[in-house]
Amino acid sequence: MVNKKIEKLLANVQKPGRYVGGELNCVRKHADEVDVRFAFCFPDIYEVGMSHLGLKILYSQLNTVPYVWCERVFAPWVDMEEEMRKNGLPLYALESGDSIRDFDIIGFTLQYELSYTNILNMLDLAGIPLKAEDRHSLSQLVVAGGPCACNPEPLADFFDLFFIGEGEEVDLEVVALYREYKKQDRSKEEFLKAASQIQGVYVPSLYHISYHEDHTVKAIVPKEGAPLPVKKRIMMDVDKSYFPDKFVVPYIEIVHDRTVAEVLRGCIRGCRFCQAGFLYRPFREKSVDVIDRQCHDLCDSTGYDEISLSSLSTSDHSRLNELIDRLHTWTEKENTGISLPSLRVDNFSPELMSKIKSVRRSGLTFAPEAGTQRLRDVINKNVTEEELMKTVNTAFKGGWTTIKLYFMIGLPTETLDDVAGIAELGQKVVDAFYANPDKPKGKGVKVTVSASSFVPKPFTPFQWEPQDTMETLRKKQRHLVASVKTRKVEPNWHEADTSFLEAVFARGDRRLCGVLLEAHRSGCKMDGWQNFFSFPKWMEIFERCGIDPAFYANRRRSFDEVLPWDHIDYGIKKSFLIDECKKAYANVTTPNCREQCSSCGASCFKGGICYEKRQGLV
């Protein structure tokens, strides 16, 4: 909702539609009729935040509770921020237009390390003290969840509590506890102590961290009965867990402007670089009936004419063909398209292809991740060149002529030959096109090989690995470009400096809180946007703070070092990750969860694929 104060600023900004709310299906309540006002903050602009499924789920779910009003808050773009600061308008929530300074709970979702400065900037713009110790009342409770909360330490000074794992249940439990303590007029300390006893809640102020002289962590000691480790929360019955039947439908175009159905959680694959693949274990599927109903409800309530079947690896759903057939019983009549954002190289069948093509054709993207078989074995990406060739031939036969291949450079054990292998693989795809007798007539082929820089992440077998230095990464990027021999293959890469900063914060500790504060004071924000990111500025900040970023990004840890996130437990045993790391160096792969259990530890959650009957290869 817009009030006069907001309206006056809108004439001077681009895309005012970002700042007004009022969209279809947004939730309006009366502030005096609720007990808890919750600001769901996404530390990036509207178009990015509104595309995020987690926000849609938790926003809708919190609003099903009569005594809670959850509203959305996004980072204003720089033009709007300038207007807001100039005119003394604090950060407000979209539904009410009210300043979030007066809210009970201010919750952030942590999706990306480079959005951390935006969090501080948003708190500052709201007029909320940045540090948890400077906020004394129970209200203005600043909380966070999301994948980056798996190592919350670089943000520990700013947050009162973190949600570890999946939020659907634990968010509601914390909100209910908050309401009770607010009614009883209890203190923030009392509340945090009680909240820390809820599974999936991490209260950083209740843990004392000591360091060795070399700055590695010496010990993590809980206080006041706080648990050690802090175990993640997880929704074991994904069919029964909350999923909204309505999404807020933005007026303005956002990044993913469509119905999103979550078909499964977790991943069976165990690619050794992939954090999500470990954080969300075990693999849990939704049933065809439930997905079909949720898709239909959402299309009915939003008017969207496209459904995206979303997950870490949608084609691993054991009943994908059945699901698409079921959806087709109504989508074709209603002119609704189906898209699959994540396809694997090894199970893209002609049958599947004809099913998604029947409605609308989108580009095809596959992620072999590494250019040579040896390196693909190292990272446990169990995809062969033969499978890739079979897949692209299927695609060419089906009329596709544009293929995008995703790779990473800087992977452990990688050599320049592996990098050249990326270009060679691209070339082989081009050759396959011309050798294919059923290729589309009169059309050329375009193969984009996109190389991002590898960032070692917590809770993966590579969490001990050094990241390649930026110098090495740039050398590899140049080598990739030099290895491309034709114009049919287009190489593409990301700047190494943002990956470096991502690596620093991904595996950082509490000493980085000071760096973030200093970065915020120096005006760092929107670091995920290339035109705002200033690497030299960041290096100055590290220097001023007396912290060597290479300590976090480029240092090899020993297996017995205490890691800053060792007190957080995602159910994956450290010993399993160590074994996987050793297997990587021996070029040995690990079978996927459907083929064979590798005893990662996720069976402690008593469900999902760990307890399914295995039928051998799928």
Added chain:
Amino acid sequence: MKNVRVWFKKIGTARYISHLDLNRCMLRAIHKAKLPLWYTQGYNPHAFITFALPLSLGIGGERESMDIRLDDDGITREELIGKLNAALPDDIPVFDVTEPVMKPGQIAYASYLMKLETQGHPPEETAAAIRELFSRETVVVPKHTKNGMIDLDLRPYLDRTEVVARDDGVEISAMLPAGSTMNVNPSLLCDAMKKYLLLDLFSDIRRINLYDADFKIFE
């Protein structure tokens, strides 16, 4: 098959969305309402939907219209209004559906209501100053056109303008050329006040109605 003209308002938050966004919003609403929309029969079928005269970003509309072509004649006016309202955000309410009488190309004028905040100044004084400005021999403001900036004299278009002082500010009703041949954006009047009177007033502008060359209301 029949063409219908859907009448709606663009108010509140909806004032801040562009014409392109409004277009997508309407298409989604029609899809959501499951209206039997007629699709073009070409290689790339798309819905047949046109707007009489798009509004500029930030300006509200009290009587906006959109023409759609339906495959089915059986649907009633009330059903159409009900279904569309159930599918649209609150700030884009549909209030009527009629058969188109005029062609959008016949539109020649639009009437606007502008509410200016005078911020502490007595509204009567400000209103008098604006009246004086609007009666000068020339009132020239820069205007964006396809061929770059030009100097436009607003004076010939200000004869049907009324400036009234209210308790909380100044209200201007204006009838300005609108349509494909000549279009004068009401915000140019604000530009003139800024340039000549150094008055930078917050203005809430609404388009009230559209007219043909004979000042007959667009139907």
